[in-house]
Amino acid sequence: MENVMNEYQKVPSELNVLHKHLPGTIEVNFDIHTLTVASSYGSGQVRYTSLQNGLQTYDFNLKLNEDLEIPVCSITSDSLQFIYCLDGHCYHQFETFEEVAKIEQFQTAVVHSDSGLSSSIIIKKDHKLVLNMICIDKKQYFDKFGAQDNQFSKKIQSLLVNIESKSKHFHLGNYNLKIAEQLKLLFGVEYSNEVSELLSQKGRYYLILAKHIEQFHAEIENNSNTSGLLKDELKAISQISEYIKENPEIQHSIKTLCLHSGLSPAKLQEGFKFMFERTVSDFVRNVRLEKAEKLIRTTDLTISEIVYSIGLTSRSYFCKIFKRKHLCSPKEYKLKKI
Known part of the structure; x- marks a missing residue:
């Protein structure tokens, strides 16, 4: 209180x-x-x-x-x-x-x-x-x-x-x-x-x-820089990571993210490795899984609707990566949370 x-x-x-x-x-x-x-x-x-x-x-x-x-x-x-x-x-x-x-x-x-x-x-x-x-x-x-x-x-x-x-x-x-x-x-x-x-x-x-x-x-x-990246480059990484989180349904690619952030592919990957200890593709995948988990837990959307809303096209692929992270299928996860 x-x-x-x-x-x-x-x-x-x-x-x-x-x-x-x-x-x-x-x-x-x-x-x-x-x-x-x-x-x-x-x-x-x-x-x-x-x-x-x-x-x-x-x-x-x-x-x-x-x-x-x-x-x-x-x-x-x-x-x-x-x-x-x-x-x-x-x-x-x-x-x-x-x-x-x-x-x-x-x-x-x-x-x-x-x-x-x-x-x-x-x-x-x-x-x-x-x-x-x-x-x-x-x-x-x-x-x-x-x-x-x-x-x-x-x-x-x-x-x-x-x-x-x-x-x-x-x-x-x-x-x-x-x-x-x-x-x-x-x-x-x-x-x-x-x-x-x-x-x-x-x-x-x-x-x-x-x-x-x-x-x-x-x-x-x-006496060394722990990231090797300049302030503006780190800021760009922060901004592009927020953009991905806000738009998980977009088909993000290295090329489009580089255009959006102004970073080279090498700097983009270096920044995500330093900040998140993930590659860019791993980060995008994890953001989509986190969004899917929230939708399963808080909405009545079907699994197929959730797959579509996070930018994936294959339900079987989604179920595979979801089970790898949560150790159960999306359907089993939803039943646990009811």
Whole structure:
């Protein structure tokens, strides 16, 4: 059940502080607190989710009427911040330092500073910004990995050694569409009930954090681009993948997708391999199967009608690839879901 939270003591202290910078109303839905910005100040929301002790995440989706500077230390202390810009851009600046770093669309950043040195996220007015920030209390969250002997814990310890040797640390990462795809799945996905939605969302945040750590470790160890693709090329891959998802019934080919995206066949395949770990044809096939599964589950269309609606002509071929993915025929799947 969703409730409007008017009493400050019921709201997490971190969100209360942010509320002072962003006037609006706060609502709660299970563990998720949402601050909706007052219309006089702009539009949009900030979603705050506590994943566990020492691990919180903020999702900013804003378009403001005036510039806003958010002191990071006021909403999270003694922490690492893993930042990802899904849309638009913002800036980061350490207190008393003139240098300002721009975080662009699809770009990652890792931030840390000693408790005596604050930093800020700067959001410019009249520009839409969609930003995710995962905040990790170093002592509460990372200490538990110290005694473990596996690759993930070793990467974490390497990360901490690199960061804590400096009073301030700002690492502007490469463009990463894998994180973008995970963040997109946090919004607009249909779930059977609110509990399953919450669990799915929390699990995805952990996956996003793992991708941040993996990329940061690779970049500080190898100082190399993790994708080999330029920002405009990655953006084109993102756009063409959305086009395929919105139009699964079209007979997509490498030639038509290259014309639509402006990419060469080699760049198109490279982008899909990097972003989705699939070839273009595998991606199209999977999109069609996902659309078919949804139609089987939510409509009264016949199997033949569904086959036609997703751009296939052979019912037997559809049944074959559907069974390979779901381990049962479309008809059996539909009976299970009734």
